[in-house]
Amino acid sequence: xxxxxxxxxxxxxxxxxWRTNLVFWGGAILVGLAAAIFAIVAxxxxxxxxxxxxxxxxxxxxxxxxxxxLTVYLTRKxxxxxxxxxxxxxxxxxxxxxxxxxxxxxxxxMVVGKVLMAVLALCSGASLGREGPTVHLGxxxxxxxxxxxxxxxxxxxxxxxxxxxxAGIAAAFNTPLAGIIFAIEEMARSYDRRHxxxxxxxxxxxGMTAIIVHQSNYSYYGTTPATLDFSWVWLGVVICGVVGGxxxxxxxxxxxxxxxxxxxxxxxxxxxxxxxxxLVVAVLSILSGGSSSGTGYLEAKQIVSCAGLENxxxxxxxxxxxxKILATAATYLTTIPGGLFAPSLxxxxxxxxxxxxxxxxxxxxxxVILGMIxxxxxxxxxxxxxxxxxxxxxxxxELVLAMMATALISSGVSKLICKxxxxxxxxxxxxxxxxxxxxxxxVAAKD
Numbered sequence: 513x514x515x516x517x518x519x520x521x522x523x524x525x526x527x528x529x530w531r532t533n534l535v536f537w538g539g540a541i542l543v544g545l546a547a548a549i550f551a552i553v554a555x556x557x558x559x560x561x562x563x564x565x566x567x568x569x570x571x572x573x574x575x576x577x578x579x580x581x582l583t584v585y586l587t588r589k590x591x592x593x594x595x596x597x598x599x600x601x602x603x604x605x606x607x608x609x610x611x612x613x614x615x616x617x618x619x620x621x622m623v624v625g626k627v628l629m630a631v632l633a634l635c636s637g638a639s640l641g642r643e644g645p646t647v648h649l650g651x652x653x654x655x656x657x658x659x660x661x662x663x664x665x666x667x668x669x670x671x672x673x674x675x676x677x678x679a680g681i682a683a684a685f686n687t688p689l690a691g692i693i694f695a696i697e698e699m700a701r702s703y704d705r706r707h708x709x710x711x712x713x714x715x716x717x718x719g720m721t722a723i724i725v726h727q728s729n730y731s732y733y734g735t736t737p738a739t740l741d742f743s744w745v746w747l748g749v750v751i752c753g754v755v756g757g758x759x760x761x762x763x764x765x766x767x768x769x770x771x772x773x774x775x776x777x778x779x780x781x782x783x784x785x786x787x788x789x790x791l792v793v794a795v796l797s798i799l800s801g802g803s804s805s806g807t808g809y810l811e812a813k814q815i816v817s818c819a820g821l822e823n824x825x826x827x828x829x830x831x832x833x834x835x836k837i838l839a840t841a842a843t844y845l846t847t848i849p850g851g852l853f854a855p856s857l858x859x860x861x862x863x864x865x866x867x868x869x870x871x872x873x874x875x876x877x878x879x880v881i882l883g884m885i886x887x888x889x890x891x892x893x894x895x896x897x898x899x900x901x902x903x904x905x906x907x908x909x910e911l912v913l914a915m916m917a918t919a920l921i922s923s924g925v926s927k928l929i930c931k932x933x934x935x936x937x938x939x940x941x942x943x944x945x946x947x948x949x950x951x952x953x954x955v956a957a958k959d
Contacts, residue, residue: 539657539672540679543650544721547683550627550649554642557634558806564637565802572637572797572805577790579636583629583848584786591625593617593946595847598626598648600939602677605651609669618655618673623648629849636790637797637805639839640850643684647851650680681901683721685853690901694894744875745914751867752882753918756860757925760890763837763856764926764934770845771941778847778945789842796839803828804835808858811836815861816880816906833862833887847945852891852934857902860887881906882918890926893933895919 564571587594593601593616601622605614616622626645633640654676658669674695682691777785796804803811811828840855864883868876881902889898899915 535657535672536654536675539654539676541721542657543653543676543679544683546649546653547646547680548721550642550646551684553627553631554634554807555809557631558810560635561637561805562802565797565805569798569802572794572802573791576637576794576797576805577787579633580638580786580790580793580846580848581783583633583636583638584782584846586632587625587629587847587849588782591622591629591849593942594622594626594629594849595945596844596849596938596942597644597851597935598646598849599644599677599851599935600942601648602651602673603935603939604943605655606670606673609673614655615659618648618652620652620656623652626849633843633848633850634806637793637802638843638848638850639793639805639808639836639855640843640848640852641807641854641856642851643681643853644851645849646680646684647677648680650676650678650683652676654679685901685905690897690904693900694897744871745878745911746917748867748871748875748879748882749914749917750921751870752864752879752886753921754886754925755867756863756883756886756888756918757890757922758929759833759837759863760856760860760887760892760922761926761929763841764891764893764930767841767844768930768932768934768937768941770841771938774845775941775945782847786846789846792842793839796835796842800828800832800835800839803832804839807854808836809854812854812858812861812884815865816877816884828862828865830866833859833866836862853888853901856888856891857884857905860884863887878911878914881911882914885915885918886922889919889922891934893923893926893930895923898922 561572561575564575601617605618608614623645626648630640630642630645651673654672655669658672678691678695680691681694685691774785793805811832815828836855836859840852840859843850844852861880861884863886864880865876867883868879871879885899885902888902889895892898895916896919899912899919903912903915
């Protein structure tokens with residue numbers, strides 16, 4: 513017993529132990545600070561485009577295609593490897609931590625490029641989220657600190673990436689529990705006790721830092737008057753789970769198939785792809801009054817907060833979720849850096865608002881929340897993460913069982929359409945795209 517106590521004391525006061533703790537704790541605080549700043553800058557980019565639409569609703573026909581072309585060009589020429597969400601890059605790095613590819617994908621230069629390009633795209637009217645880029649940002653910060661501190665890479669490399677990714681979700685959404693669940697369910701795909709303690713502390717520190725910067729313990733989508741009416745709620749669970757799973761799975765499969773089909777064209781005809789997709793997003797913006805562009809935070813918050821209330825100003829029309837889904841798909845197919853979380857939650861809120869007309873008016877807010885979970889789970893196929901994120905972001909614990917059931921149904925239905933997880937498939941496509949670029953560079957060097 514005494515020997516065990518001595519070993520613990522020795523380990524506690526060992527310099528390497530404190531160096532490791534400082535990397536995890538300090539890195540988590542940096543992730544929270546960077547995520548909060550990114551949120552502020554992204555909101556500014558969203559506001560810029562809304563100002564453009566308010567000045568002239570037809571300006572997106574020029575601004576969006578030009579912005580898409582510029583963003584894709586800069587990404588390809590300067591920040592190659594930063595394309596898309598950021599979660600695929602993190603998954604690739606987790607599969608082979610410490611490799612040259614991992615070091616490249618988690619370099620600070622790559623992440624700075626992803627943040628800058630995402631904000632530029634938002635200014636242009638793109639439909640994207642910042643959560644995937646924030647996961648990438650968090651993983652890169654922790655990875656870089658680990659390298660500079662010369663930690664034993666075999667043991668800590670994976671733990672640093674997992675902690676950074678989870679901390680990124682926690683800080684982006686102010687959802688610490690969701691950050692932990694996401695790191696386990698989507699990134700690690702298993703529970704690793706060696707890294708669990710450090711990961712949990714890191715996620716909590718990142719979330720606290722984001723709260724301090726924003727100066728409030730905010731809920732992104734506000735509070736909701738949703739209540740549990742057993743006479744209707746389970747019908748809502750089934751409908752939202754099935755419809756959300758069908759639409760979410762279809763969207764994911766469309767994105768996976770489209771990315772594979774367009775990959776050969778992105779080498780020589782990327783300008784045409786960016787121009788066409790930019791025009792599509794611009795037309796959708798005009799049809800939706802600008803609501804299909806941006807992150808979707810504002811629209812989702814308005815739908816969630818006043819669903820079922822009189823004089824609700826959050827009526828974006830029956831076509832809103834479909835405009836948002838199409839705009840998000842068109843944005844992502846250009847390879848513009850940006851995430852899928854926020855647009856998917858906004859699309860789900862719109863879907864829930866449409867389905868709410870089938871239920872009593874007092875059930876409206878409940879169906880909106882279940883619609884968010886149903887569609888979001890259908891896209892990402894991580895049911896636990898989905899219901900935890902929505903539960904924390906809407907400050908509602910009364911619907912936990914209904915949320916869980918909706919997420920499980922949606923995940924099962926989605927997998928019937930989209931067999932492979934979207935982020936796993938997009939990671940494979942990113943690797944293939946980078947291989948294509950490398951081959952093209954070799955051919956150009958020989959010529």
